[in-house]
Amino acid sequence: MASVDVSVGLLGYGTVGSAVDRLLTENADDIERATGHRLRVVKALVRDPLKDRGFQPDGEILTRSFEEVRDDPDIAVVAEVMGGVQPTADYVLELLRAGKHVVSANKQLVAQRASDLFAAASSAGVQLRFEASVCAAIPVIKVLRESLVVSNVHRVLGIVNGTTNYILTEMENGSSYADALAEAQRLGYAESDPTEDVDGADAAAKMAILASIAFGSRVTLPDVPFEGITEIETSHLRAAQEMGLAVRLIGSATLVDGALDVRVGPSLVDRHHPLAAIEGAFNAVMLQGDGIREITLEGPGAGGSETASSVVADMVSVIGTTGTGFLQNDPCWRRLRRLPRGELRTPAYMRVEVDDRAGVLARVAECLAAHEISVARLIQHQLPDGAVLHVVTHEAPTGKLESAIAEIAAMEEARATPSALPVISDRGVAGLGRS
Ligand code: NAP
Ligand code: HSE
Helix, strand or coil: CCCEEEEEEEECCCHHHHHHHHHHHHCHHHHHHHHCEEEEEEEEECCCCCCCCCCCCCCCCEECCHHHHHCCCCEEEEEECCCCCCCHHHHHHHHHHCCCEEEECCHHHHHHHHHHHHHHHHHHCCCEECHHHCCCCCCHHHHHHHHCCCCCEEEEEEECCHHHHHHHHHHHCCCCHHHHHHHHHHCCCCCCCCHHHHCCHHHHHHHHHHHHHHHCCCCCHHHCCECCCCCCCHHHHHHHHHCCEEEEEEEEEEEECCEEEEEEEEEEEECCCHHHHCCCCEEEEEEEECCCEEEEEEEECCCHHHHHHHHHHHHHHHHCCCCCCCCCCHHHCCCCCCCCHHHCEECEEEEEEECCCCCHHHHHHHHHHHCCCCEEEEEEEEECCEEEEEEEECCEEHHHHHHHHHHHHHCCCECCCCEEEECCCCCCCCCCCCC
16 A cells, blocks of 8 residues: 655644644554555744753654745644634635645634635535534534434533533632632643633534534524533532532533523533533543444543544544545554453452351461562452352452462362452543543
C-alpha cells in the first residue's frame, strides 16, 4: 500500500493544538497503518511564536501570518484550535473557500456561525467537522450523525462542560469554588477566559450543536437559555447530599409534540441516576429515542490530549480510508505477542472453606504472602462445623493467584477447592479529577 503524505495546518498551538501535533507525531505510524496517509503539521498560526509550548514544534512551523496557512497549496486539512468567534470565523471561511477541509474544536464558532460555515464548505466541496467541539474525547457527534441516524432521538440529557463538573465535584470533596476553578485552569480544562465555562455559555453552545444534530433542526446559541454554577455554594451541595441528590450542570434538549426545548442550568440529580456518578472533568451524554431506548456515552470532557484525539479522528474521517483498506488489507494489522495466561494482573476474591482451628487463617495468609499476594479485605463466616474465609486481594498476577489457590486446596484443613473470581474495583483510568 503506497503511503500518501498529507500536510496539515493548525490555527492555534495552545493546549489542544500542541497536543494535536504531539499525537500526529507520536502516532504517525499507527495512523499510516490504519489509513495509508502520513499526516504532518507544516504550519501553525499563533500570536507569539517565541512562547514556551506544551509540545515543542519541529523547525519553524509557528507563524503569525494566517495567509501562510491559507496560501500553502500543500495544506489539505486545517485544525482550528484557536477559539473565539472573530477573527476565527473569517479565517475558517477563507480556508474553506480556498478548498481546505477544516476540523474545529470550537463550540462557540459552530453554535453561532454554523449555517454560513457549512454553506461555504458545501460550495467549495470540502468538509467542516467538529467532533472535538462537544465533550472533547467522546465521539458523540459521530454516533448521532452516523450510528443513530434512524433512531428518532427525542431527548438528549448531558453533562457537557468539564470545568464546571470538576468544580462541583471538588467542592463536594471540600475545595472552595475559587481553588477548584484555579486548578481546572491549571489543568487546561477551562477556556482561556473561564467565564463561558462557569456561566453556562460553553455548555449552551454544546447543547445547541447536539440538538441541531439530534433533531435535524438548526439550533443556535441564542435559542438556548442558560445559567451557570456561579451561585452554587457549598451549603447547596451539602443539603443535596443529605437528600441523596447531587448538584450537576445539566444540558437538556427535548422534543415535545414536535416542539423543541433546549436549556442549560444547575439541577439536582438523584444519586442513583447515571449522571450523578459523573465526576471531575468527565462528561456524559444520554441519548433517548425510539428503538434505542437509552444510550449513555461517558468520557473525558476536557483536556489537551483528550480533545486532540477527537481532532485527529476528524482528520482521519476527512482524509478518508476509502481505497486504503481500513481493516480490510493486511498492512493495517499489527502482530502482537500474546500475554502469557498467568501474567495478567487483577485483584481477586477467594472463598475458602476450612476447619475452624487455631492457625488455619495464618496458614492461608502465609501461603498468599509466599506468592507475594497482599490481602485487601477479609471476612470469616462460621459454619456449623467449620468456617468460610472470604478474601479480597490487592492486584496480583493471575498465575500467582492460581498457584496459591492450588496450595491452599492441598492443605489438610481445606474442606474443598477454594473458588476464585476476579474483582473489578477501580475505573482503570486516572486523571481528570477522579481515580
Ligand atoms: P489555548 O491554550 O488558549 O490556545 C489557543 C491558541 O490559539 C494559542 O496557541 C494562541 O496563540 C492561538 N490564538 C488565539 N487567538 C489567536 C489569534 N487571534 N491569532 C493567532 N493565534 C491565536 O486554547 P485551547 O485550550 O487549546 O482551546 C482551543 C480551542 O479548543 C477552543 O475553541 C476551545 O473551546 C476548544 N476546546 C478546548 C478544550 C480544552 O480542554 N482545552 C476542550 C475542547 C475544546 P499563542 O499560543 O501565541 O497565545
Ligand atoms: N472548557 C471546556 C470544558 C473544554 O471545560 O468543558 C471542552 O470544551
